[in-house]
Amino acid sequence: MKRIAILGAGFIAGVHLEAWKRIEGAQVVAFFETQPERAQDFQEKQGIPHYDSFSRLLEEKEVEIVDICLPTFLHREYAEIAAQAKKHLFCEKPIATTLEDAQAIKEICSKNGVKLMIGHVLRFWNEYVKAREIVKEGTLGEILSLSAHRLSVAPTWSQNHWILNPNLSGGASVDLHIHDLDFANWLLGKPQKIFASGNRSNKGAIDHIVSNLSYGPNTFSQIEGGWMMKGDFPFSCGFRILGTKGVLEWDFRAGVNIEQRGKGAPLVLYQEDKTKEELYLPGEDPYYQELKYFFNCLEEGRKIESATADQAILALKVALKAQQSIKEEKVLELDS
Numbered sequence: 001m002k003r004i005a006i007l008g009a010g011f012i013a014g015v016h017l018e019a020w021k022r023i024e025g026a027q028v029v030a031f032f033e034t035q036p037e038r039a040q041d042f043q044e045k046q047g048i049p050h051y052d053s054f055s056r057l058l059e060e061k062e063v064e065i066v067d068i069c070l071p072t073f074l075h076r077e078y079a080e081i082a083a084q085a086k087k088h089l090f091c092e093k094p095i096a097t098t099l100e101d102a103q104a105i106k107e108i109c110s111k112n113g114v115k116l117m118i119g120h121v122l123r124f125w126n127e128y129v130k131a132r133e134i135v136k137e138g139t140l141g142e143i144l145s146l147s148a149h150r151l152s153v154a155p156t157w158s159q160n161h162w163i164l165n166p167n168l169s170g171g172a173s174v175d176l177h178i179h180d181l182d183f184a185n186w187l188l189g190k191p192q193k194i195f196a197s198g199n200r201s202n203k204g205a206i207d208h209i210v211s212n213l214s215y216g217p218n219t220f221s222q223i224e225g226g227w228m229m230k231g232d233f234p235f236s237c238g239f240r241i242l243g244t245k246g247v248l249e250w251d252f253r254a255g256v257n258i259e260q261r262g263k264g265a266p267l268v269l270y271q272e273d274k275t276k277e278e279l280y281l282p283g284e285d286p287y288y289q290e291l292k293y294f295f296n297c298l299e300e301g302r303k304i305e306s307a308t309a310d311q312a313i314l315a316l317k318v319a320l321k322a323q324q325s326i327k328e329e330k331v332l333e334l335d336s
């Protein structure tokens with residue numbers, strides 16, 4: 001049995017709590033939330049003890065795991081407290097809004113001997129997992145290009161609209177786009193060059209972005225992301241992977257937010273010999289799958305190899321470099 005404290009009672013905290021409930025041997029024993037109405041709602045719905053002070057929670061409750069579901073600008077502050085208290089950490093993506101904070105989170109966890117995993121959930125999302133498997137098996141031949149997208153209307157639920165403030169969330173070009181940048185890294189490795197274009201919101205955030213990444217002379221990706229869609233535009237994501245022997249495509253449209261993620265669309269594989277295969281994958285909740293993986297790693301004393309701090313730092317580095325490319329209107333080397 002491992003006891004968990006969830007930090008935050010917002011959108012993703014609710015998703016995590018439902019996932020934790022399904023994991024045998026895991027028990028959420030308390031949550032931390034500073035906003036009284038949100039705390040009351042969460043407590044009434046979930047019946048879990050509430051704390052408005054994280055240090056008091058740590059004094060009064062025995063927990064082995066802290067699950068950080070707070071706004072991104074708070075990740076470092078709470079990760080440091082949790083790691084110093086020797087708690088294993090699951091922290092939502094993006095790991096932080098700056099590389100300095102991200103590195104500090106990684107270092108404090110390693111200094112205190114606690115495990116750290118970041119919520120890069122596409123690594124546990126069946127269609128993305130299967131796509132990578134198909135690529136690694138060589139079915140598509142050599143990969144020439146990846147195109148991926150993630151588009152929605154602006155999130156309305158965030159506390160005090162912190163998510164729309166570029167200094168607090170990084171904007172959609174960090175917060176949302178980072179999912180697909182991490183997927184591209186997972187599939188194709190570290191990009192060498194980046195050129196991006198973007199549009200800003202009236203708050204100055206780059207909230208719509210197209211990042212062009214190159215991985216060598218013959219492989220590139222084009223990733224589009226943003227939350228500047230209008231009206232009833234449905235949450236949409238997907239990818240097309242072109243190889244020398246085939247194409248794999250997935251095109252998914254959910255409700256206005258991501259809540260209808262269970263409704264699947266098939267992966268479609270087109271091969272050179274003109275065969276077309278549609279693969280419908282089980283609609284298992286990827287948030288459950290990532291937390292279960294984290295939990296199993298702790299229970300079995302296994303190293304965390306997926307959604308690690310280093311992978312999260314690389315994804316953040318690419319996202320920040322894309323922002324820099326927009327500001328400077330230049331092609332940039334990732335390591336420059």
Ligand SMILES: NC(=O)c1ccc[n+]([C@@H]2O[C@H](COP(=O)([O-])OP(=O)(O)OC[C@H]3O[C@@H](n4cnc5c(N)ncnc54)[C@H](O)[C@@H]3O)[C@@H](O)[C@H]2O)c1
Pocket residue numbers: 007008009010011012013033034035038069070071072074092093094119121157158159160162175
């Ligand atoms: N993996 C995913 O698909 C996914 C989806 C959504 C959000 N996220 C990430 O999860 C984290 C939380 O996002 P969310 O959408 O749940 O946000 P949210 O605003 O819905 O929830 C954040 C909670 O933290 C609380 N909080 C505590 N201290 C606060 C402070 N000083 N300022 C503002 N809020 C404070 C808020 O009251 C709120 O209940 C972010 O890092 C976000 O990027 C990940």
